[in-house]
Amino acid sequence: MTELDRSNPLRLTSNAGKLLASQTIQHLFQTMSPADYVLMWMLAKHTHDTGSEKFYLKDLAQELQLPMPQVSKIAKNLQSKGLVLWTHDGLGQEGTYLQLTESAMDCALEQRQRLSGFIHRVVDAFGQERFVRLLGDIVQLEEVMNQQAQEEGGPHAVEP
DSSP states (O other), X not given: OOSOOTTOHHHHHHHHHHHHOSGGGGGGOSSSOXXXXXXXXXXXXXXXHHSOSOEEHXXXXXXXXXXXXXXXXXHHHHHHTXXXXXXXXXXTTTOEEEEEOHHHHXXXXXXXXXXXXXXXXXXXXXXXXXXXXXXXXXXXXXXXXXXXXXXXXXXXXXXO
């Protein structure tokens, strides 16, 4: 990435989110928690990528690399807020899945706009060229760390 892609706030939010995942941006999450937003973003991305509105809990647990009870707890929390529908195929043996509600889509869009605006202001203040260079350096550092871990027989890193 040689130039900051302002036309794609999801990419910008994702990349900058790695850098700014701290208490610094907690004030930007007034209608939902960062974890709620990430999960809803994943559900929306899954729907966009696969064309299916169903995101099975077992697949979500695998993607998040979390145990099923923890994913179920997150799902129940989102369901209680009216952000997802939690249902199942058949009698449940075929699997349970989540679907975003219309309310969730509205909340997620509002949240994405808040984050995108904040990140654009940060990048403008820091300098776009410096920011892009910093992100590139972080990616290179992660690659070196992964290579060293693999050479030492450590766990293989998950793709960013």
